[in-house]
Amino acid sequence: MKNKIILATIFLFTIGQEITAQTLNNTTSKTKEITLEKIWNGTFSPERMNALNSMNGDFYSLLNRDQKTGATTVDKYSYATLEKVATIVNSENLQDLNSFSSYSFNNDETKIILGTDFKKIYRRSFSGTFYAFDIASKQLTLIGKDIQEPIFSPDNKKVAFAKENNIYIKDFSGNTTTQITKDGKINHIINGITDWVYEEEFGFVRAFEWSKDSKYLAFLRFDETDVPTFSMDIVGNQLYPKQQVFKYPKAGEKNADVTLHMYHVASNTSQKITLGDYEYIPRIQWSNNDTVLVATTLNRHQNDLKLHKVNALKSNASLLLNETTKAYIDITDNLTFLADNSFIWTSEKDGFNHIYHYDFNGEIINQITKGNWEVTNYYGFNEKKKTIYYQSVENGSINRGVYAINLKGKNKKLLSNKDGQNSAAFSKNLNYFINTFSSSEIPPIYSLYSAKGKMLKVIKDNTNLKEELSTYKMSPKEFSTININGNDLNMWMLKPLDFDENKKYPMFMFQYSGPGSQQVGNKWNASNDYWHNMLAQKGIIVVCIDGRGTGLKGADFKKVTQKELGKYEVEDQIAAAKKLAERPYVDKNNIGIWGWSYGGFMSTNCLLKGSDIFSTAIAVAPVTSWRFYDSVYTERYMQTPQENASGYDDNSPINYADKLEGNYLLVHGTGDDNVHVQNSYRMINALIEANKQFDMFIVPDRTHGIYKGKNTRLNLYTKMTNFIEEHLINTSK
Template identity: 30%
Template structure:
């Protein structure tokens, strides 16, 4: 009997061993975006999920389906065939000289009107001007096309308003509004007969201030669709940076408008376009020189436009109200100052059940929190100090804090009017997580919706009674559910395993904390051991670093946010470490602004603590520690190689900032002030000054026309190294920008790997 049991045990173990051996090794084609097999190894997903009022729908390739919120079962609402039949043979609302090409898929269609059985999608013409795009509305109750209008070729920055049915969009530097028929209205004037266009350096309807301050778009529809607010950006006074396109027969000059720190920046104004009268007025903001106009929003009655205005020093913000009809300045509603910087990131959001009150977001108490301001309760302003003692604020409206604590609100997703709740995401459970909560405006209490682990993204239904919740964690490849917003159990639509885990021999990944260089602050780290780890061996190690503002490299997600290259290097036999040092995101303003005016000092001290942690591990070869990072991480990589040359043997710096005088105004001056007001800080962060310190092997990789960290950074550093007698290496991706995409991205990581294999392993 015992012999039989032993035989069975050995048999099972042998099967398990064979199964383990069957797991294969992955390649860069498997783990890098742009790789041939990358898309096949992502956890399964359900794309096209969205809300049609309170009805969940899924826009698939050949159908649009209704998803039962209780069972998850799907019912077909619209088919691709019926839409194409209407496009090709059905009655059209306007006579057109061409046909719309048959649709290949419905997965990009939407149902923007909760009370109409209408889908909206973009279609392309079949003949003639092949670049022309049309917005098409299909009524699936009547089975007919009810509206279609042209969006001119190369249209970009599309902004659709469901309240009025208009589409705002840009072509080049021009702004258009289309609604019906063949000819959209152009908002900005056209100079006909001019020998030289006086507005050739003026851009309408696009994001301004180089996408800082939460700005990601340039058009803002009013709540009822009566007006369109838009940015107008005059760059005529901004210096041209001479980018060169080498793909032409003779290299072509293609300059970028690039305002460097301390130099003249562009001027921004805000226009208001009246859809009915087709007239435009501009807000009377005064001289826009050296000012930033951020977070444009509307009052529910469309009578007021609100802007958070910021001074050039970025240490004084004002919430200002303007008359939407006349453009006149009405009042300052709130002010905030900080000895370091104020960084508004969010527009006002009015409560749907009380149009007199809005949500304002601020870091004045050390973390981003919500405050409710009452437009009908004006008060005498009085300057007060926030919980962050370097912050001051002045409230001209009655203001009630809605959230508080050493955690931050990440986003406002929607509302539940019946229960007077706001659906938010926050880091309350952990800085490594993003979880969904229902927040009561009555008492500030918060109720968790869905899982208490991982990082969640959610869509809120029209009533706020339900959310579509998608999350991933270190334990869950992907989970998608329809959940009631009252916190009760919902309907799971998908729980996906991870194909990488199933098919490949994966490394061990762990997360923990070490102390920062201040000896007090806990820093999160991610450690990846080599595949087939042998504790008796000594392995080389690489620190993957970013370390700058607005970035957090470690979350409770798939592989704890480890990139495919990190996994690949672990398979190559490297220990991989990442540390979210002070200066990075989602830990509060004091955690981030400790680097103010001296970028690359405190962050490096924390990364050195990471290197010391590596050295304490018995399986790490302390003589073979490398470092790699991109952008701010490229700055950190270069700086670490030059400042601590006896710790780091090999480094690869991608798109690095070398001298902050060459970086752009908004970002650079926020964290460093100007070169004139902070000469010591700029000198200390100028890596050209340290060029003679290089001992190990350093390679710099850049895009040949990088518009973010312009090539001048790297070229001037190479000259400094030549003068100092040191020898970095250089690789350029011609005509690429700040990041490599597609096949170039695969090639990039092949190249980075080879450098470490040649010089560290």
């Protein structure tokens, strides 16, 4: 359902040779200090490839920018040689468009939509000015200003787009624009664009799709009139703050009424489609039959999923597939229709996420992948070779590999490296893929592979970064498992470079712990990893453990937290801290924990419920009661507060504020439209009422990531570092 738009990200390309992991672990050359300034000024950022767009045939395109002139180009490259074969469009040759920041092709790649002047709305959504460019004639035509999600019709004659909550179709043959919905109104009716909660939790923005023959446009309509409104004051630089007001359904509150509609282009009429009883329509997708759309529905508990075959000619629907479970069903983009309209589907029905093949009557043909491991990504199906390409954790849950298997589930082959993290960007015809590999010791390496798994060429290997890091005080991650509450949990540990097992060290635990998540992975460093290393060199042992409820170990392990978010995950972190405290080199009186978002919810609970082991905690942008969070995410795991009041309240740190004994730093951005600062304000009030002392850091106007603005991240991590030095390092000496 996502309109594939390639955003500009310009990086330098460097080719080098891989050096061995031992270089990074050579302590004799490690003299440079990691500093917060270096972490946040990009010193340790690896070089990455531009986001590439697979084209027809064995080609891909990149959006490039001339650093001197600022001109932007869409350039065409060969997968076979990685060489540029053509410049498709150059902004220097466009009279009305000096530069552009996004592009998307039509089906036969004769036209391109170019976007500029973007204005961010929420996490994934934005409006902008868009043009259509005809490659042959070099003609540039304005589609519209301040519009969203333009997409060509398959016959290339029209473009559909959204503006101010309505849908429009621009017809290039007559240069006319038709408004096909007229009831759109801010905070009331949205046509063709998802509301806040769909965008955030179901992961898509454009909610309209052309039929393969261009005769129909299916779209979703959101009636959010009765959805409760949330508002935030944005301080900015103006004299008076302005209000950001939007509809946000919290757990147990009214959701938008979402309906499916079918627009008939020839008659300029729309018909509402009846889909029976449901709460959500998280996906719509046309099959290979020009007149059959497949719509996905979910009940409010998100444990009853249906695929509906919608007949555009008759404006009716019939059931294609129905899947139910006791807990919840995740929504993916893996539904793929084959030439005969049979389809690929991924499911956890046997306890692990695997690939299945169904016919168009909804009858299962066969289960393609099997085993006590998870498929983590589906890449596509090669019709000629009858081969499916996917990513999985077959070689251990902390690794990712790229695999091929035939439609019958036979002749499985590993195409990538065995260990570390491997992800593939396949050519459209699935003859080649660019593999991105990294591990905890090896920074990202981009390589060209054939679909048979033959490595053809290293594109970029970050040798310079690896050589530079070999001179810094960096400790290797030590991966292991720890048995907690009857489960072998994945763990990594960072020790000071001059670690002495005869000394005692404070310990600082990091986690996220949300359903299906993973923090213990054999992958290259993110910013937090450098910060953790910096802390380790200051004399702290840093530990990360993925407890029950996290992902990639099967449905039972992941879904054990159902209706009890914050119970088993907290028990595991507390038990792990106590078990690690038994080691002779851990200072059991100085153990801290931190996390962001769900991780902040966890670190707060751990400090309160585990006050006998945790002395310090940092919570950044935490949920403090699931009653305050959105309906789709929260109810997926908790059902509604009306149905499960104890699950919400027994695990809310607000209700345990009187148990605070240690050092607590609470951080939140006031512009967080995701986890509202209301969460921290209520926590603050509870702590005040309990007469508990704590530290807080409220950051004006910053969203959930707390990163915009000069020095925002540097300032935040300085605050957290000082807090740790004061309450863990200095007290342990």
